[in-house]
Amino acid sequence: MPVPATAPASDPAAADALLEVRGLALRFRERRVLEDLTFSVRRGEIFGLLGPNGSGKSTTFRIMTGLLVPDAGRMTFDGAPVAPGDRRLRRRLGVVFQNPSVDITLTCRENLLLTAALHRVPRSVARERAGTLLELADLADRADEVVKNLSGGMRRRLELARSLIHRPSLLIMDEPTTGLDEISFHRTWDRLQALRRRDGLTILLTTHRPEEAAQCDRLALIDRGVVIACDTPENLQRAVSGDVITVSGEDADGLAAVVRERFGLEARRVDDGVSFVCERGHELIPRLVEAFPAGRLRAVNLKRPSLADVFLKLTGHELGGEERA
Amino acid sequence: MSVALGDDLATVGVLWRRDLARFFRQRSRLVGALVQPIVFWLLIGGGMASTFSLGTAPGLGYMEYFYPGIVVMMVLFASIFGTITVIEDRHAGFLQSVVVGPGSRTALVLGKSLGVGSVGLMQAALFLVFTPWAGFAPGDVSWFSLALFLVVGAVGLSAFGFALAWWLDSSQAYHAVMSILLLPGWVLSGAMFPASADHAVLGAIMRANPMTYIVSGVRRALYGGDLPAGTSAVDSAPLELAVTLGFAVAAVSLATFVCHKRR
Known part of the structure; x- marks a missing residue:
């Protein structure tokens, strides 16, 4: 069930939380990367981690996907405690990386079918879903072309299709629209919003773009490894x-x-x-x-005031990056 | 079958299939992989033929001596070039989705080693067409034993390459290790010349080198059982098999360890 975008932020331990993260901490040598990071993602919502480069949001992404082990912290997924990188979690995650993660020497369809096989989606089901997802990504006519021949925007769309082939419960994305132009940005978000409406997909993403943060139902503002504020974009904007x-x-x-x-x-x-x-x-x-x-x-x-102004007011420094007017 | 085992088998299968699909997709790679060893064999083999003589086995020509070494070289090169791609693939490629997928790191290592190993095996198998011209009678060759040494050796070398690639995490560093460790390792495996009684140190290095046992095992299989005297530093069939198997198990374990340790 999609949560209305205007829902007030309440107790993070809400009963409908799909993912809960509590007290995540990580040090790298002497540097504090994350400290007592806590947030929770409700079923069917789009939840964003907004912060500048180096704020710890990509580290959080790496912990969620099992690429890093935190020094401390607990996670609950679908009501049961899970260790970071736990198989039960990995099985139900769809992941969109900032870097490309498709094999450029294979075709679009082959990439989707290999990922489906990785998640043990039965062959006939995988074929059918691959067709639908390629259609949805506007890649149906390029389905059997090797990825090398595709443009950057097409490859990004394929990344998203690839991450959905096993029908994940939680889609987790690291800076999903980095490098996309204005038009592709809006098309991507139209697709994501449609997916959320259609399948009730829950999405967790990291971003440093205020206009991307505005697309989220709720946001956690992260600065120097700590959540500064967590609320809907509208409520946050009222702060300024x-x-x-x-x-x-x-x-x-x-x-x-x-x-x-x-x-x-x-x-x-x-x-x-x-x-x-x-x-x-x-x-x-x-x-x-x-x-x-x-x-x-x-x-x-x-x-x-935009979310960039909100961030500035709450943390005292700029969000930076490719901010647009 | 447990769910975890099912996930692991799926991961192994995907990585294996992927390397094979990539190999057949790249025709130039296929041709190069076959032409290069033929050129090596003919040029070096032909050049050395007139000067090479083995007192212990007078009738043995260099083309015949060098042949098993070339077969193992093909497997070695395939594992080097197959695993150097792991470095980029892991940070900006398909391997990212495998790492965050449901399979274990052990499955990742096994799948990649089997994939890369199979590519090397197929190249070596094509080169084995020249067996009669090298001086080995196809009827005498112990094909089962040959396949066993090549399969186990290919998986071992690929897993070793994987461990290096994952641990070094830099193509330049991998290239350096390749030229100071892997290529000399092949040269000192009996592939190019046998151990000589006059060079005790060289002989010791050869006996400590796992590749020596693979080359020796392959050579023995080509002769169908008995090696011509003086062609191997480690003339013992059980020892060749034990070290080749041991090396493969150790390499897979090392790769799995490195892969767990450095996420």
Whole structure:
């Protein structure tokens, strides 16, 4: 049963949790990678781990898939405790890696059938599912072509199809849309949302893209190996009240100084200007424009706070990566 | 059949099938794998033929002496080139999905070793067509024994290659080990020249080298039982079999250990 996207975040030990992770900790030499990481994923929801590179989200992915053993922590899957990398867990996981995991010398269909055999899906069932999944991935006409001849976007779609051939209970994805353009990004998410609606698939993913995080039902914000906040994207966005105004111009320091002196607002440097949060931004903009002599401003932009702004407010530093406006 | 065993057998089967499918897909690899040893055998064998003579076995020509060595070389090369791909495959390839799949690491090692080993075996089998021209009478060859040594040797060498690849985790490092350990290991296995009484150290190295026992076992099978005097540093049929089997078991265990230790 899909959980409505607006469901309030409640006790993580909710009865309908498919995966529960408690107190995950890992040190690498002297460096703390994860500390007391706790979250739970409900059946049928899309749950995201949002954080910048190095925050520990990929480490969490590696622990979930059995590629790393944590120093401490407990996991429960479908009501029963499991050790990281436990076969019972691996049997029911579908995994999409950040790196390619298809054999490029084999055809699309062969890749799907080999993965099906790995999970002991009966041959006739596997053939039928491979056909359906290739159709769904828009690869039906390339089914018997070797992967080497396919474009990057096609290969990413094949990765997703491959991870679903054994009908996993939990699909776990590491930065699933890295390197995809805007159109492919939206197509991928349309597919994932459709899958979730159709099969009640539960999805756990890591990401550093705010627009990808916005697609999730619930999010855990991870910073330096700790969950800073866990809630729906809407509730998290409420944490930052007001509007985000970005002022672009040549002399960013000068712009910041004027904003501070005339309006008493603390602005921070962004790509080509400064940015700050304020209440009733639409009323401020005319005064802001008047405050600068002609030519000093190139553009003024007002938007609602994004999850990147939320992350900045809660952790004090940027999400980074390929952030888009 | 337990569920875990079923998963493991499925994993072994998938990896095995995959290496065979890849091999037959790449025609150039197939041709190269056969032409290279023929060229080696004809050039080196032909070049050495006039200078090579074995006091203990006067009638033995170099083309005949070198032949079993070439057969083992094919198996060795196949396992090196078959397992060096593990390094990339593990981080950015199909092996990732096997590692997080339901099978165990032992199944992973066995499946990959069987796959790579089979490719080497098929290449060696094609080369065995030349047996009569090398001077061995096909009717005398102990084919069962030959197959046994080649199968066990191929799995052992592949598993050893797998252990190296997984442990080193770098193609450059693997190449280095290949040129300072694996290739000299083949040269000092009796494949190219027999042990000589004048070089005690070389003889000791040859007797400590597992590949010597594989080469010797293959040579014995080609003769159908008895080796010409002086052609092997380890002239003992039971010892050849025991060391070849022991090496394969040790290599598979080592690979499994390395694979568990370094996830």
